[in-house]
Amino acid sequence: MATVDIREVGPRDGLQSEDPVAVEDRVRLIEALMDAGVCHVEACSFVSPKAVPAMAGAAEVMASVDRRPGVTFTALVPNVKGASMALEASVDELTVTISASPAYNEKNVRMTVEESLVQVAEICELAAAVPVDAVVSCAFGSPYEGDTDPAAAHDLGRRLLDAGASALTYADTTGVGTPRRVEDLLAWTGTGVGLHLHDTRGTALVNAYAALRAGVRRFDTAVGGLGGSPFAADAGGNLATEDLVHLLDDLGEESGVDLGRLLEASALVGSLVGHPVPSKVAAAGPRGRRAS
Amino acid sequence: MATVDIREVGPRDGLQSEDPVAVEDRVRLIEALMDAGVCHVEACSFVSPKAVPAMAGAAEVMASVDRRPGVTFTALVPNVKGASMALEASVDELTVTISASPAYNEKNVRMTVEESLVQVAEICELAAAVPVDAVVSCAFGSPYEGDTDPAAAHDLGRRLLDAGASALTYADTTGVGTPRRVEDLLAWTGTGVGLHLHDTRGTALVNAYAALRAGVRRFDTAVGGLGGSPFAADAGGNLATEDLVHLLDDLGEESGVDLGRLLEASALVGSLVGHPVPSKVAAAGPRGRRAS
Numbered sequence: 001m002a003t004v005d006i007r008e009v010g011p012r013d014g015l016q017s018e019d020p021v022a023v024e025d026r027v028r029l030i031e032a033l034m035d036a037g038v039c040h041v042e043a044c045s046f047v048s049p050k051a052v053p054a055m056a057g058a059a060e061v062m063a064s065v066d067r068r069p070g071v072t073f074t075a076l077v078p079n080v081k082g083a084s085m086a087l088e089a090s091v092d093e094l095t096v097t098i099s100a101s102p103a104y105n106e107k108n109v110r111m112t113v114e115e116s117l118v119q120v121a122e123i124c125e126l127a128a129a130v131p132v133d134a135v136v137s138c139a140f141g142s143p144y145e146g147d148t149d150p151a152a153a154h155d156l157g158r159r160l161l162d163a164g165a166s167a168l169t170y171a172d173t174t175g176v177g178t179p180r181r182v183e184d185l186l187a188w189t190g191t192g193v194g195l196h197l198h199d200t201r202g203t204a205l206v207n208a209y210a211a212l213r214a215g216v217r218r219f220d221t222a223v224g225g226l227g228g229s230p231f232a233a234d235a236g237g238n239l240a241t242e243d244l245v246h247l248l249d250d251l252g253e254e255s256g257v258d259l260g261r262l263l264e265a266s267a268l269v270g271s272l273v274g275h276p277v278p279s280k281v282a283a284a285g286p287r288g289r290r291a292s
Numbered sequence: 293m294a295t296v297d298i299r300e301v302g303p304r305d306g307l308q309s310e311d312p313v314a315v316e317d318r319v320r321l322i323e324a325l326m327d328a329g330v331c332h333v334e335a336c337s338f339v340s341p342k343a344v345p346a347m348a349g350a351a352e353v354m355a356s357v358d359r360r361p362g363v364t365f366t367a368l369v370p371n372v373k374g375a376s377m378a379l380e381a382s383v384d385e386l387t388v389t390i391s392a393s394p395a396y397n398e399k400n401v402r403m404t405v406e407e408s409l410v411q412v413a414e415i416c417e418l419a420a421a422v423p424v425d426a427v428v429s430c431a432f433g434s435p436y437e438g439d440t441d442p443a444a445a446h447d448l449g450r451r452l453l454d455a456g457a458s459a460l461t462y463a464d465t466t467g468v469g470t471p472r473r474v475e476d477l478l479a480w481t482g483t484g485v486g487l488h489l490h491d492t493r494g495t496a497l498v499n500a501y502a503a504l505r506a507g508v509r510r511f512d513t514a515v516g517g518l519g520g521s522p523f524a525a526d527a528g529g530n531l532a533t534e535d536l537v538h539l540l541d542d543l544g545e546e547s548g549v550d551l552g553r554l555l556e557a558s559a560l561v562g563s564l565v566g567h568p569v570p571s572k573v574a575a576a577g578p579r580g581r582r583a584s
Contacts, residue, residue: 141579143581143582143583144582144583146580146582175572175576175579176579178539178542178543178579179501179539179542179543180542180543181542199572200572200576201535201538201572201573201576201578201579202497202532202535202571202572202573203497203538203539205494205495205497205498206497206498206501206539209471209498209501209502210501236572236576240494243493243494246493246495247470247471247495247498250470250471250472250473251470251471251472279494280467280491280492280493280494280528281493281494284467284492284493284528286493287433287467287468287470287493288438289435290435290436290438291435291436
């Protein structure tokens with residue numbers, strides 16, 4: 001029984017800033033991740049292929065992938081049109097993003113935060129029984145306004161729940177979070193939230209550790225530590241799934257993910273994107289490795 | 293007043309596996325580090341230049357460098373001959389290494405652990421009033437024997453104190469430590485020890501954080517996160533000084549090191565070794581950086 005829910009966002013956040021990977025290869029990656037025990041995966045985003053070319057073919061990904069029982073398939077949707085397409089593709093969960101940084105929100109989706117909130121409400125109404133996880137980006141700060149006040153991030157979260165969101169995830173989009181700031185935010189939000197951490201400044205794992213200690217049980221991670229925002233130049237990669245699993249295994253926490261099989265998926269994604277992945281566990285191998 | 297003692301090992305551990313850097317440039321690096329507020333620096337090692345070409349000219353480094361008041365200059369010595377040379381060069385502190393992994397010890401210094409202990413005693417006797425910090429390598433494990441029993445690492449530490457060492461540092465030479473294992477070791481040793489962490493598996497910062505929480509106040513770090521052992525292929529870089537200072541600043545801990553000036557030293561070391569340094573804080577800039 002898993003004690004920690006890993007939502008694997010590699011097929012979406014991990015690939016969105018890379019050169020486009022073919023639909024069949026993205027499907028192959030998702031299946032390799034499921035082979036490793038991943039049971040929650042953000043498979044794609046229903047965005048304009050003009051805006052994010054690497055995410056073209058979301059419906060094809062959902063139609064082709066083996067929908068294994070017990071696996072939750074999530075799609076990121078930027079608007080009602082995207083939500084409608086995602087629901088047509090029978091996803092199990094939607095994610096929507098809204099930023100605690102007004103400037104980032106306007107650059108990212110060309111809407112004010114208020115406009116985004118209205119849109120989230122419309123998406124939630126459309127989604128009906130399909131859960132909508134609202135991801136609060138720049139939850140710790142942004143390159144525009146600097147530090148985010150945790151009370152303000154929490155307030156935005158409450159408004160998202162009021163708008164119909166079924167769950168909240170707080171994202172450290174540009175990697176400005178720290179263990180202390182994670183604790184500060186959790187003091188407002190409680191620990192029943194997800195965290196989506198980026199490793200821009202090498203702090204993703206220590207932030208996850210601080211959150212785990214505080215009681216957080218939901219994390220977004222990307223295989224290989226790939227990732228970054230097409231709209232934030234220095235977003236940096238996501239917390240690598242293998243780095244978190246490596247830590248969880250040692251802590252005796254159960255994620256359901258087999259590290260050895262996961263490293264096979266990590267090698268696959270490295271070959272698909274054509275460059276080494278950032279994860280150091282992927283490069284060095286897990287801690288049990290012996291000299292040959 | 294510093295609450296955390298950072299011993300900067302970049303000029304030694306950071307450079308020892310790189311192509312040799314000229315003495316004058318190593319001196320320039322040490323002075324840039326002191327300009328940033330570093331007041332404890334492992335400046336060189338008195339080893340055979342045949343064994344470690346990058347460390348040739350240790351006596352010249354010590355003779356050329358500006359010996360600023362309040363700065364402790366440390367040198368690594370592998371044997372009595374090296375200790376004698378280091379003392380002649382008026383270092384303030386010696387470091388000696390001995391491994392909790394018998395196989396690593398034999399590969400590293402071609403001696404059994406017992407033989408190394410005898411030699412440490414001889415070095416301590418020679419050093420007299422100059423403090424000798426004994427660094428227990430592979431304190432968490434090695435690629436040869438796997439995990440190190442924390443009780444055994446602690447026992448080796450006690451024998452080193454009996455041999456005359458004035459302080460102990462436990463080293464995660466191949467990056468197999470984890471927060472849990474750091475806590476396990478500290479439960480044996482107490483927190484009055486130093487930690488020397490490598491980032492082979494991306495865990496150096498989270499391990500430092502766990503140690504800080506437990507009460508450890510002494511850390512070895514290398515500017516830029518350079519480093520690695522010439523005798524352990526997958527040793528990986530050291531915990532980057534800028535990554536630790538970035539964390540300490542946010543925690544309200546005082547190291548005496550100015551992050552902005554430190555990043556200048558980091559840029560210098562990158563230019564000296566001719567490749568980007570591993571530190572992500574060095575690459576992305578500190579968390580306060582704004583979009584221009």
